[in-house]
Amino acid sequence: MASLKFSNVYINDNWTITGPMESDSKLKKIDIKLDDYYFDEKTFEQAEIRMQKMAINSILARHKLSSKDIDLIVGGDLLNQIAASNYANNATNIPFVGIYSACATFPESLIIAGSFLKNDNVNKIIGITSCHNLTAEKQFRYPIEYGSPRTQTSTWTSTAAISVLLSKKKKNIKVESGTIGKIIDMGIKDTNNMGAIMAPAAAQTLYEHLSDLNRNVDYYDLILTGDLGCVGGEIFKEYCSKTYNIKIKKHLDAGCELYLKSQNVYAGGSGPSCLPLVLFNKILLQKKYKRILIIGTGSLHSPVMVNQKISIPAIAHAVSLEVL
Amino acid sequence: MASLKFSNVYINDNWTITGPMESDSKLKKIDIKLDDYYFDEKTFEQAEIRMQKMAINSILARHKLSSKDIDLIVGGDLLNQIAASNYANNATNIPFVGIYSACATFPESLIIAGSFLKNDNVNKIIGITSCHNLTAEKQFRYPIEYGSPRTQTSTWTSTAAISVLLSKKKKNIKVESGTIGKIIDMGIKDTNNMGAIMAPAAAQTLYEHLSDLNRNVDYYDLILTGDLGCVGGEIFKEYCSKTYNIKIKKHLDAGCELYLKSQNVYAGGSGPSCLPLVLFNKILLQKKYKRILIIGTGSLHSPVMVNQKISIPAIAHAVSLEVL
Numbered sequence: 001m002a003s004l005k006f007s008n009v010y011i012n013d014n015w016t017i018t019g020p021m022e023s024d025s026k027l028k029k030i031d032i033k034l035d036d037y038y039f040d041e042k043t044f045e046q047a048e049i050r051m052q053k054m055a056i057n058s059i060l061a062r063h064k065l066s067s068k069d070i071d072l073i074v075g076g077d078l079l080n081q082i083a084a085s086n087y088a089n090n091a092t093n094i095p096f097v098g099i100y101s102a103c104a105t106f107p108e109s110l111i112i113a114g115s116f117l118k119n120d121n122v123n124k125i126i127g128i129t130s131c132h133n134l135t136a137e138k139q140f141r142y143p144i145e146y147g148s149p150r151t152q153t154s155t156w157t158s159t160a161a162i163s164v165l166l167s168k169k170k171k172n173i174k175v176e177s178g179t180i181g182k183i184i185d186m187g188i189k190d191t192n193n194m195g196a197i198m199a200p201a202a203a204q205t206l207y208e209h210l211s212d213l214n215r216n217v218d219y220y221d222l223i224l225t226g227d228l229g230c231v232g233g234e235i236f237k238e239y240c241s242k243t244y245n246i247k248i249k250k251h252l253d254a255g256c257e258l259y260l261k262s263q264n265v266y267a268g269g270s271g272p273s274c275l276p277l278v279l280f281n282k283i284l285l286q287k288k289y290k291r292i293l294i295i296g297t298g299s300l301h302s303p304v305m306v307n308q309k310i311s312i313p314a315i316a317h318a319v320s321l322e323v324l
Numbered sequence: 325m326a327s328l329k330f331s332n333v334y335i336n337d338n339w340t341i342t343g344p345m346e347s348d349s350k351l352k353k354i355d356i357k358l359d360d361y362y363f364d365e366k367t368f369e370q371a372e373i374r375m376q377k378m379a380i381n382s383i384l385a386r387h388k389l390s391s392k393d394i395d396l397i398v399g400g401d402l403l404n405q406i407a408a409s410n411y412a413n414n415a416t417n418i419p420f421v422g423i424y425s426a427c428a429t430f431p432e433s434l435i436i437a438g439s440f441l442k443n444d445n446v447n448k449i450i451g452i453t454s455c456h457n458l459t460a461e462k463q464f465r466y467p468i469e470y471g472s473p474r475t476q477t478s479t480w481t482s483t484a485a486i487s488v489l490l491s492k493k494k495k496n497i498k499v500e501s502g503t504i505g506k507i508i509d510m511g512i513k514d515t516n517n518m519g520a521i522m523a524p525a526a527a528q529t530l531y532e533h534l535s536d537l538n539r540n541v542d543y544y545d546l547i548l549t550g551d552l553g554c555v556g557g558e559i560f561k562e563y564c565s566k567t568y569n570i571k572i573k574k575h576l577d578a579g580c581e582l583y584l585k586s587q588n589v590y591a592g593g594s595g596p597s598c599l600p601l602v603l604f605n606k607i608l609l610q611k612k613y614k615r616i617l618i619i620g621t622g623s624l625h626s627p628v629m630v631n632q633k634i635s636i637p638a639i640a641h642a643v644s645l646e647v648l
Binding site for chain 1: 326327328366367369370395396400404405406407410411413414415416417418419421422423424425432436439440442443446463503504505506507508509624625626627628629632634637639
């Protein structure tokens with residue numbers, strides 16, 4: 001039994017800072033929009049660290065909270081050693097739980113936070129994640145300055161840091177249940193086709209979530225996958241139908257919902273920020289959906305293993321949200 | 325309030341595989357000892373993956389458990405993208421929670437597992453961690469083949485994978501409480517002096533643990549730090565005394581307890597496996613201590629940030645264990 005129910009876990013607020021591409025995207029409401037990738041720092045990594053720091057400090061400031069009011073921060077990012085999170089959380093004076101599941105980080109952080117909130121003495125947790133196009137591309141593929149051609153299946157790692165404030169206070173969004181996924185590997189080695197790598201993991205987690213909780217997919221008003229992109233999103237729906245006989249009526253993929261067509265990002269957006277970015281700054285603003293299942297999808301891509309010609313495993317974690 | 329109490333969490337068993345150096349060390353009981361670093365694989369990374377896989381499968385086999393009997397695996401390692409854990413957990417058919425806190429991974433996994441076990445439908449969790457001298461040195465410093473000189477403050481990343489079986493069944497070792505640490509950075513940039521980087525984090529976590537739970541340090545029969553090494557261990561005790569006025573009577577550091585003097589490892593052993601390796605395969609076999617506080621110490625060392633001349637932050641997580 002992999003799924004957990006939460007009775008008393010709420011996302012009270014979120015705070016977002018984005019890079020230049022996301023500032024011009026389909027998103028509607030962003031707290032701070034950057035117009036360059038450096039954020040007045042000397043390197044892209046230091047820019048990403050500063051973005052995370054600002055996301056943590058700003059959500060604290062908006063709620064007039066100090067570090068003493070927060071029991072834990074749970075978070076991660078795409079950098080080796082989750083460096084953006086570790087350096088951003090340096091000297092916050094708040095206990096930090098570092099996690100890694102690539103672009104499935106956001107729902108993993110919600111599930112871990114939800115479990116911690118079952119303790120009587122834990123009341124407020126901040127969830128944090130970030131990604132930066134130029135730190136991620138350099139690390140996982142090529143520095144963007146090389147001008148390597150991209151394929152039509154490739155997605156664009158978004159640039160953003162997002163914090164959420166979780167507590168037991170019934171406000172805004174209820175975290176109703178969550179499913180931790182299993183790692184699967186379909187034998188794909190193409191680092192420019194993350195959608196195909198992750199789609200079966202997303203389908204498997206959806207299947208397990210529905211089975212565990214004895215629900216039909218129509219229970220949800222929307223299935224929102226994280227960053228399969230427009231190509232992977234189609235594979236996901238077909239895979240759900242053919243392998244698990246799950247016919248999804250209302251599905252959106254955050255990667256496919258992020259950028260404008262004119263932004264030329266091929267298969268869409270990606271990165272651990274992509275899902276919360278689209279969820280909070282687009283989907284929830286529409287006030288159309290009450291029950292949303294978010295499925296964060298992580299390609300567990302390691303350049304070292306890819307260079308050793310090993311295929312890329314993937315994971316997906318799902319969280320059921322109810323808009324209050 | 326950072327510390328959590330657990331009423332119903334036990335380490336029922338552990339299973340260990342070690343590399344050549346650890347096989348000849350001060351350790352007493354090891355399930356499988358390797359005499360080379362390749363473990364019949366083509367690369368060191370694939371050897372580390374195979375070691376983790378074996379640690380998971382062997383603890384399952386010893387207890388006649390199948391993947392269906394295990395609710396979760398919680399784990400991580402030192403490789404970028406925690407690749408050893410992600411690849412080892414591929415196709416286990418068990419939900420996987422990936423974490424990263426460098427060499428503080430083992431206590432972080434116990435605290436997260438303990439929180440998950442508060443759910444009625446979660447009964448058995450496997451904690452897993454590994455490290456491999458030759459994958460870690462290559463990634464964090466230099467490939468060992470370069471023959472770079474090492475300093476007297478440097479530690480030797482151990483080679484081992486260790487799994488633990490956690491459940492609500494009262495057997496062997498009780499996980500009594502845990503404290504998630506805060507990240508601190510004392511401005512040190514020397515990647516060959518991890519002990520000094522981590523010692524203040526260990527002291528801070530010890531202080532918070534004792535304050536939160538209103539305990540004197542003498543409550544514990546032993547304070548066992550993870551991999552400060554022989555140099556960092558001394559700094560830790562001095563820092564505890566001078567900064568927090570905590571006078572520790574019984575302290576051992578797993579890094580300092582792992583290797584023989586003749587093995588010439590300078591300041592001792594390190595890596596996320598170091599703490600559980602010494603705990604299970606040496607300290608607990610002596611049957612000398614009943615209440616043990618383990619403090620896993622993580623240098624949140626990122627080569628990218630070190631190359632940008634940024635100092636190295638550290639974290640420490642503590643878990644109180646009671647031998648039944």
